[in-house]
Amino acid sequence: MENQMKLTPPPQSVISTAAVRLESQSVSIFYGEKEAVKNVDVSFKSNTVNALIGPSGCGKTTFLRAINRMHDLTPGARVTGKIMLDGNDLYGDGIDPVDVRRRIGMVFQKPNPFPTMSIYDNVAAGLKLAGERNKQKLDEVVERSLRGGALWDEVKDRLKAPGSSLSGGQQQRLCIARALAVDPEILLMDEPTSALDPQSTSRIEDLMETLKQQVTIVIVTHNMQQASRVSDTTSFFYVGDLVEHGVTSEMFTNPKDKRTEDYITGRFG
Amino acid sequence: MTRTDTMTKSISSGLTRTVSPARRAQNSIMFGLVALGTVIVLIPLALILFQVVYNGLRSINLDFFIKSERDMSMITGGGGVLNAIVGTLLMVAVALVIGLVVGIATGIFLSEYREHPLVGVVRVMSDVLTGIPAIVVGLVIYGLMITTKLPGYSGLAGGVALGLIMIPIIVRATEEVLKLVPTSIREAGLALGLPRWKVTMQIVLPAASTGIITGAILGVARVSGEAAPLLFTSFGNPDLATNLLQPMAALPSAVYSLAFKALTPAQNEQAWAGALVLLTIILISNILARFFSRPRSYRAPKANTAKT
Numbered sequence: 001m002e003n004q005m006k007l008t009p010p011p012q013s014v015i016s017t018a019a020v021r022l023e024s025q026s027v028s029i030f031y032g033e034k035e036a037v038k039n040v041d042v043s044f045k046s047n048t049v050n051a052l053i054g055p056s057g058c059g060k061t062t063f064l065r066a067i068n069r070m071h072d073l074t075p076g077a078r079v080t081g082k083i084m085l086d087g088n089d090l091y092g093d094g095i096d097p098v099d100v101r102r103r104i105g106m107v108f109q110k111p112n113p114f115p116t117m118s119i120y121d122n123v124a125a126g127l128k129l130a131g132e133r134n135k136q137k138l139d140e141v142v143e144r145s146l147r148g149g150a151l152w153d154e155v156k157d158r159l160k161a162p163g164s165s166l167s168g169g170q171q172q173r174l175c176i177a178r179a180l181a182v183d184p185e186i187l188l189m190d191e192p193t194s195a196l197d198p199q200s201t202s203r204i205e206d207l208m209e210t211l212k213q214q215v216t217i218v219i220v221t222h223n224m225q226q227a228s229r230v231s232d233t234t235s236f237f238y239v240g241d242l243v244e245h246g247v248t249s250e251m252f253t254n255p256k257d258k259r260t261e262d263y264i265t266g267r268f269g
Numbered sequence: 270m271t272r273t274d275t276m277t278k279s280i281s282s283g284l285t286r287t288v289s290p291a292r293r294a295q296n297s298i299m300f301g302l303v304a305l306g307t308v309i310v311l312i313p314l315a316l317i318l319f320q321v322v323y324n325g326l327r328s329i330n331l332d333f334f335i336k337s338e339r340d341m342s343m344i345t346g347g348g349g350v351l352n353a354i355v356g357t358l359l360m361v362a363v364a365l366v367i368g369l370v371v372g373i374a375t376g377i378f379l380s381e382y383r384e385h386p387l388v389g390v391v392r393v394m395s396d397v398l399t400g401i402p403a404i405v406v407g408l409v410i411y412g413l414m415i416t417t418k419l420p421g422y423s424g425l426a427g428g429v430a431l432g433l434i435m436i437p438i439i440v441r442a443t444e445e446v447l448k449l450v451p452t453s454i455r456e457a458g459l460a461l462g463l464p465r466w467k468v469t470m471q472i473v474l475p476a477a478s479t480g481i482i483t484g485a486i487l488g489v490a491r492v493s494g495e496a497a498p499l500l501f502t503s504f505g506n507p508d509l510a511t512n513l514l515q516p517m518a519a520l521p522s523a524v525y526s527l528a529f530k531a532l533t534p535a536q537n538e539q540a541w542a543g544a545l546v547l548l549t550i551i552l553i554s555n556i557l558a559r560f561f562s563r564p565r566s567y568r569a570p571k572a573n574t575a576k577t
């Protein structure tokens with residue numbers, strides 16, 4: 001299509017007609033001299049869930065964090081190439097990384113609610129600290145976001161309780177709600193369920209199906225079943241290279257690269 | 270095979286066997302040594318507390334708190350140390366403001382801007398400040414604020430001197446406790462599209478507040494007992510003074526003059542009372558700080574209705 005995807009035209013009409021939202025062009029990422037991600041070209045379409053898979057240490061997290069300019073704060077980290085959001089280079093001149101991060105939310109591997117804040121304040125933090133004072137508006141956003149994170153029913157009676165009083169799975173959904181509260185266009189998730197029990201995991205997987213109505217999701221996962229269950233496209237990373245990118249159902253049934261096949265059939269990783 | 274066998278055997282026998290008498294003895298000896306060490310540490314503390322409380326309570330009375338050193342009589346004693354109590358409180362308050370503002374700012378700089386080229390220099394300076402004798406700090410302030418008459422002998426100058434002593438204590442506490450705040454918390458804030466300074470001030474700092482308050486307590490406890498830096502900064506004042514631009518008395522120097530310049534046993538005993546008051550102030554500030562350092566941004570969860 002209009003980008004350099006290495007895949008044959010995907011069969012699902014939803015995917016093929018949707019517009020490209022996020023696109024990386026020749027992205028390489030270095031830690032000092034070490035090249036952790038090598039020359040990656042990939043694009044993600046609007047309202048899809050996109051999985052990044054691959055063995056540990058292959059650069060999935062590194063690539064994900066380049067998308068919201070998280071590397072700006074890592075001493076020695078350097079990103080080359082372009083990452084385009086709706087055609088605008090996020091690394092272009094005059095682009096404010098703070099603005100990039102407001103538009104591209106992130107959920108981390110381990111739930112990390114703000115420790116001194118209540119459930120309510122955790123969700124409201126993004127708006128409150130950006131200067132929003134209107135109590136009614138904040139109440140609305142908190143409720144909408146907690147519903148979005150499928151947590152509202154469980155916490156609506158104790159919004160003033162500390163965020164850290166929730167269970168691990170609830171904390172991770174709180175973090176999703178917190179990210180949703182600032183109304184991001186893209187949601188990055190770095191192995192969001194790897195620290196959770198199976199039940200919490202499946203709740204979050206179910207949630208992704210609804211979330212993609214409003215955001216485009218890029219999710220790193222170690223779990224092949226999870227990738228095949230929740231994602232529309234899958235990108236397989238191997239030692240810094242993007243080996244294969246394609247529609248998930250196709251890639252899992254008919255991988256083109258030997259390494260992809262070995263990985264998804266569990267021969268290594 | 271044989272190796273595994275012997276291992277299994279020794280493990281299982283180790284589990285059933287009772288502890289050998291030799292090891293039991295070793296255990297008791299070690300425990301005895303630890304207990305002895307604890308007692309040795311506690312003895313001086315108990316002696317100090319007992320002496321101060323016992324002697325202090327004998328001569329303390331209401332006058333002690335509502336009258337000043339001016340009202341003391343060489344023959345009958347009498348009078349009190351209100352001037353010194355108020356002076357110490359005011360000067361420590363000045364010191365606390367200076368210590369908190371400068372100390373927290375510097376601590377944030379050292380912990381949150383580690384990549385900055387000046388961090389090394391600032392850390393060394395803060396460490397050097399820790400080691401400077403209090404009397405030297407007093408001399409420096411004498412040069413800066415007394416000889417220049419800006420504003421001359423005053424509670425303010427005394428407070429600034431105490432503040433200088435407090436700064437490195439709070440710097441260290443702030444830096445250490447900020448480093449304990451997980452990076453993931455900072456990243457969570459940044460990922461919301463918040464600028465770094467807001468993340469630091471409104472998310473990281475509150476998470477570290479308990480530790481910073483503890484540092485401030487240590488600072489208060491340390492400087493309220495300082496006499497040396499006040500000798501030529503706040504100078505001393507037998508009358509009650511609440512104007513920070515006037516010379517002021519302080520408890521440690523009041524204790525000193527009561528103890529060594531006393532002409533009567535009655536006055537000598539008042540030195541103990543002064544020490545008791547000093548100790549109480551330090552104790553109260555500890556309790557207050559503990560009370561305020563409880564996380565208050567949320568209330569404890571009420572009925573835990575939701576399922577986990």
Ligand SMILES: Nc1ncnc2c1ncn2[C@@H]1O[C@H](COP(=O)(O)OP(=O)(O)O)[C@@H](O)[C@H]1O
Nearest residue numbers: 031036054055056057058059060061062063074
């Ligand atoms: N902050 C860092 N500094 C230096 N090297 C790093 C840093 N973070 C990750 N790496 C290295 O980059 C490579 C990719 O890591 P990462 O992106 O975390 O892999 P993944 O998420 O796929 O497990 C690894 O070899 C890792 O050791």
Ligand SMILES: [Mg+2]
Nearest residue numbers: 060061062220
């Ligand atoms: Mg990773």
